[in-house]
Amino acid sequence: MxxxxxxxxxxxxxxxxxAFAPLYRVLIHNDDITPAGFxxxxxxxFFRKSATEAEEIMLTAHTQGVAYxxxxxxxxxxxxxxxxxxxxxxxxxxxxxxYEPEA
Numbered sequence: 001m002x003x004x005x006x007x008x009x010x011x012x013x014x015x016x017x018x019a020f021a022p023l024y025r026v027l028i029h030n031d032d033i034t035p036a037g038f039x040x041x042x043x044x045x046f047f048r049k050s051a052t053e054a055e056e057i058m059l060t061a062h063t064q065g066v067a068y069x070x071x072x073x074x075x076x077x078x079x080x081x082x083x084x085x086x087x088x089x090x091x092x093x094x095x096x097x098x099y100e101p102e103a
Contacts (some may be wrong), residue, residue, distance in 0.1 A: 021073035024099040026081060028069050030061045034093040042095065043069065046084045071102055 026047070028039070036058055043054035047070055060067035072080065077099040088095035 021075070023071050023102040024074050024077040025071050025102050026069040026077050026097055026099045028057060028061045028067050029096040029098065030065050031094050031096065034088065034095040036062070038088075038091065038093060039095060042084045042087060046080045046087075069097065072099075074099075 028043075039058045039061075040051065040054040043049045043057055044051060047054075049057065049069075057067045057069055070077075070080075081097040081099060084095065084097055
């Protein structure tokens with residue numbers, strides 16, 4: 001065979017293509033009712049932020065109306081937002097998170 005090297009066999013490409021779940025940006029929205037300490041606690045508990053990071057996020061939301069929290073796969077974003085909302089509603093606070101596809 002022309003162009004073939006003796007003893008060299010070419011195998012078909014069997015490498016699997018890894019499909020990554022689409023990522024979503026989680027945002028926190030300011031409100032004038034939820035106490036700052038509660039917001040920080042929620043960010044630490046459900047979004048695994050350090051106390052310092054959580055405080056910075058809370059202050060950004062307070063001064064700018066909204067703040068970036070994290071970029072997560074959709075199921076993770078939904079789960080954490082649902083947990084945070086459940087805790088806030090149980091405490092009678094309107095704390096609100098949203099998520100949007102990462103651009």
